[in-house]
Amino acid sequence: CMVRHYKFNVVMKKATRMCSSKPIVSVNGRSPGPTIYAREGDTVLVKVVNHVKYNVSIHWHGIRQFRTGWSDGPAYVTQCPIQPGQQYVYNFTITGQRGTLWWHAHILWLRATVHGALVILPKRGVPYPFPTPHKEVVVVLGEWWKSDVEAVINEALKSGLAPNVSDAHTINGHPGPLSSCPSQAGFRLPVNTSKTYMLRIVNAALNEELFFKIAGHKLTVVEVDAVYTKPFKTDTILIAPGQTTNALLTTDLRSGKYMVAASPFMDAPIAVDNVTATAILHYSGTLASSATILTAPPPRNATQIAANFTKSLRSLNSRKYPARVPLKIDRSLLFTVGLGVNPCSTCVNGSRVVADINNVTFVMPTISLLQAHFFNISGVFTDDFPGNPSIKYNYTGTQPANFQTTTGTRLYRLAYNSTVQLVLQDTGMITPENHPLHLHGFNFFEVGRGLGNFNPKKDPKKFNLVDPVERNTIGVPSGGWTAIRFRADNPGVWFMHCHLEVHTTWGLKMAFVVDNGKGPDESLLPPPSDLPKC
Numbered sequence: 001c002m003v004r005h006y007k008f009n010v011v012m013k014k015a016t017r018m019c020s021s022k023p024i025v026s027v028n029g030r031s032p033g034p035t036i037y038a039r040e041g042d043t044v045l046v047k048v049v050n051h052v053k054y055n056v057s058i059h060w061h062g063i064r065q066f067r068t069g070w071s072d073g074p075a076y077v078t079q080c081p082i083q084p085g086q087q088y089v090y091n092f093t094i095t096g097q098r099g100t101l102w103w104h105a106h107i108l109w110l111r112a113t114v115h116g117a118l119v120i121l122p123k124r125g126v127p128y129p130f131p132t133p134h135k136e137v138v139v140v141l142g143e144w145w146k147s148d149v150e151a152v153i154n155e156a157l158k159s160g161l162a163p164n165v166s167d168a169h170t171i172n173g174h175p176g177p178l179s180s181c182p183s184q185a186g187f188r189l190p191v192n193t194s195k196t197y198m199l200r201i202v203n204a205a206l207n208e209e210l211f212f213k214i215a216g217h218k219l220t221v222v223e224v225d226a227v228y229t230k231p232f233k234t235d236t237i238l239i240a241p242g243q244t245t246n247a248l249l250t251t252d253l254r255s256g257k258y259m260v261a262a263s264p265f266m267d268a269p270i271a272v273d274n275v276t277a278t279a280i281l282h283y284s285g286t287l288a289s290s291a292t293i294l295t296a297p298p299p300r301n302a303t304q305i306a307a308n309f310t311k312s313l314r315s316l317n318s319r320k321y322p323a324r325v326p327l328k329i330d331r332s333l334l335f336t337v338g339l340g341v342n343p344c345s346t347c348v349n350g351s352r353v354v355a356d357i358n359n360v361t362f363v364m365p366t367i368s369l370l371q372a373h374f375f376n377i378s379g380v381f382t383d384d385f386p387g388n389p390s391i392k393y394n395y396t397g398t399q400p401a402n403f404q405t406t407t408g409t410r411l412y413r414l415a416y417n418s419t420v421q422l423v424l425q426d427t428g429m430i431t432p433e434n435h436p437l438h439l440h441g442f443n444f445f446e447v448g449r450g451l452g453n454f455n456p457k458k459d460p461k462k463f464n465l466v467d468p469v470e471r472n473t474i475g476v477p478s479g480g481w482t483a484i485r486f487r488a489d490n491p492g493v494w495f496m497h498c499h500l501e502v503h504t505t506w507g508l509k510m511a512f513v514v515d516n517g518k519g520p521d522e523s524l525l526p527p528p529s530d531l532p533k534c
């Protein structure tokens with residue numbers, strides 16, 4: 001195993017997209033930023049130096065961070081932010097994981113442009129559980145605003161209304177040839193005929209789940225969130241913000257240019273950016289001037305395509321990569337997730353849109369939760385987060401938008417190594433909506449999902465406890481529920497939130513505090529000496 005050193009200079013950089021330019025926050029002057037490459041078992045050291053006027057922190061999305069919560073990255077959860085002019089070395093070892101993950105800023109809305117892929121290769125000499133691809137290609141999907149992204153969210157917070165949607169989706173940073181500015185050609189994927197390519201797809205968009213497809217070609221999904229899946233063929237991939245998907249692409253045509261498309265999935269009546277990002281798959285020997293074969297992206301409300309994709313996902317569950325689904329459950333929780341409306345005298349409508357879990361709109365503290373936990377600093381958080389909804393309502397019907405939430409910095413305490421079943425239930429307080437929930441510090445198994453209200457008597461009988469998909473970010477279906485299971489084998493404080501950034505900002509977040517175990521290797525390590533101060 002090796003130690004891999006990276007240096008991330010967070011700098012402003014002028015960027016041009018859609019025929020207009022603006023300064024963006026970037027890592028090393030690029031967006032998407034550099035791809036981190038490592039092997040399973042390696043230690044990764046990333047020195048992050050903040051040269052911009054904003055506070056910064058970086059999260060290594062999906063990295064388990066066993067006992068090293070200090071390197072997880074969410075600001076005010078596991079660290080104070082890196083202030084302008086300061087630096088911090090993230091230091092973590094990759095244990096028991098291989099595949100595609102990613103990194104992103106975890107403060108303000110900086111992740112709009114501060115993100116990149118994190119590729120973990122298997123240990124040397126260990127093959128993939130599928131034929132070795134001819135080439136691997138990182139495909140980062142994103143969103144682009146013509147205006148300053150921090151201004152977009154600040155404006156929304158002031159008014160209490162939803163923020164403006166983005167002006168374009170992007171593939172590896174570019175809206176592509178079908179955008180309103182066709183002179184910017186966008187991403188081009190050159191291929192040879194009769195080969196297999198592995199696409200490492202990351203959804204780094206702030207607020208939109210995406211469909212991904214390629215004209216004339218099928219894709220074979222082999223991994224999600226850095227866990228191998230049973231391979232399955234599909235026309236269309238569904239990928240939520242936070243999620244990653246590895247898909248094999250066989251170039252079984254002779255020649256030609258084919259459109260690669262990323263378009264939004266949103267089955268709630270909510271505004272989305274409707275511009276499909278495009279790129280070109282280009283067979284070698286095809287004239288640049290030849291016409292591109294187009295593909296029609298699914299409609300934005302293609303719920304059935306989304307559901308079919310999701311239900312096809314299964315853990316590989318081979319002898320070498322078994323699915324270790326917890327069968328006996330120590331803690332059974334039910335969290336409602338949704339939006340509400342709270343009074344606000346300075347807002348446009350006299351109210352503001354908020355979001356909540358179990359009716360709690362989470363309030364960020366001013367020092368990090370992990371420090372408060374480790375050093376026993378009182379008054380920062382309470383550990384009385386409700387394990388079940390405290391009020392009764394029909395979860396799925398659209399209700400009059402008068403649901404007020406409570407506010408607080410409340411955590412849920414889990415005993416080290418206990419097993420947890422958590423049902424995530426969408427609520428329709430304003431409208432049912434799909435929420436991609438991300439849990440830090442753990443992978444979990446999705447043992448069940450359904451529409452309507454979760455039925456605690458009937459639904460668990462249908463759970464898949466054999467080969468459920470294992471991941472770190474899960475789409476809670478619009479007007480439905482999903483049940484996940486995990487083992488709390490990682491001591492520390494672990495954030496859980498909707499990966500639609502606007503919902504996180506509105507308060508759809510909470511954290512688990514996991515106690516230390518008794519063994520010598522079961523405790524959170526002490527913080528590094530350069531841990532940023534608040």
Ligand code: C2O
Nearest residue numbers: 059061074242438
């Ligand atoms: Cu990818 Cu808490 O985030």
